[in-house]
Amino acid sequence: MGDFRTLPAPGTVAGAADTVAGIVEGVFEELHQVRDAVVRIMGPAPVSGDLAALRPLLLPRLGGLISGIGFIAEPGLLADAPWFLEWWQEGPSGEPVHLVRDMDPASSAFYDYTHWEWFAGPRSGDGHTVAGPYVDILCTDEYSLTLAVPVSGERGFAGVAAADVFVRRFEVAVLPVLRALPGPAFLVNRQGRVVASATARQLTGSIFRGAPGTVSHPCRELPLSLVAAQLPHAP
């Protein structure tokens, strides 16, 4: 009975926020498996080649919400490559493609990934980072969310396990939930940027700075909130 009472009622803002949280947490569960695998693989002096052992785990996870997945090393972690991504993404016809990026500071203006929110968030101790929506100029040039969790080894922070979710796919997954609510509704990230929207008045990518007549409900522990019109009869 106690459990029953804590479940948000379906059709309410709280219920919709809970459903969205479940969808996003599904991706985080995949990332926890990647994180655990990285920890298992890493020896005392890891090199980039060791991470190839992740591939049987990474490749089947592409598809559905996830368009890219992998591990991004803390600079200096690997003996043979100061900057390194073991990153796989869907190719034009859905086949897995290994991302090869120029990580040489001498020839690339884009090598330093430590400032990106998906790396800086987990590195600063954030357990569940949802970065974006943003235009991913490092990997895909697509409008994306990147979900990321920290990976810690014996010597502390080792890097991040991360997954890309294209914003258009995320919208397909959550829009039915938003549209089931009786009024306009949209999702915002921690900074207030709209992630997905079921109203033309507050579009994805815009900044929501609060509005009278709306209620905001967190999606469980995630850095996402559902904003919806306050119904006249609601308390």
Added chain:
Amino acid sequence: MTEISGGARLAAFAPVDNTARVDAVVRRLTDAIVLGLLADGEQLPSEAELAAQLGVSTVTLREALMALRQQGMVETRRGRGGGSFVRVPQEAPALLDRLRDLTVEELRDLGDHYAAIAGATARLAAQRALPEDIAPLRRTLEEMAATRDEAHLRRLHGRFHIEVAAVSQSARLTREEIRLQADIGPLLWLAHTGEHGPSAQHRAIVGAIQHGDGDRARELAERHVLDAVEHLIELRLREP
């Protein structure tokens, strides 16, 4: 009538800022080097002679030569057989060939296209930027100011414009900016040859985005492109 203070009068009659003349000399010599009017390794006339030819004071000329030395376009050797010698940037000859292949009309059209993209992305960036979106732009400007390596500065210049585009939250416009950078970025760089660090225009664009002033951001970004293209067209017209 209000009496004008002595200090203000003095300021009014102070010599016109020398910086503009130094910049003009730097640009003139840079253009001559880029266009191949001055060959790699060629010795420049003596300071007094060159100052007289250009119609500037030797002080102005020395400042200009110092700037050119910093950019690696002039090398000064002391002692017997010494003097100032021309150093042509590695990329310049190939870029100049590309410039010669384009007509003035094509250059104008490229400028129109690029100004439209740069202006639109800057306006949207100003409307949609969060404070954390400004940090990468500032970081790139700082890196531009810190570097003494021309190739690195050119990469950072491209990165800056792509980062501005990304702040717009539009993947399509950002991809268009990336395409244009790959296509005409190096050519546009020809117009920026001799610059060191970020320009006042770069800083002003970031300022307008940070203040959420979309109209100003757009105007500044368009002006930035059109100024560069105008300079390219001037270079083109000096060619046969």
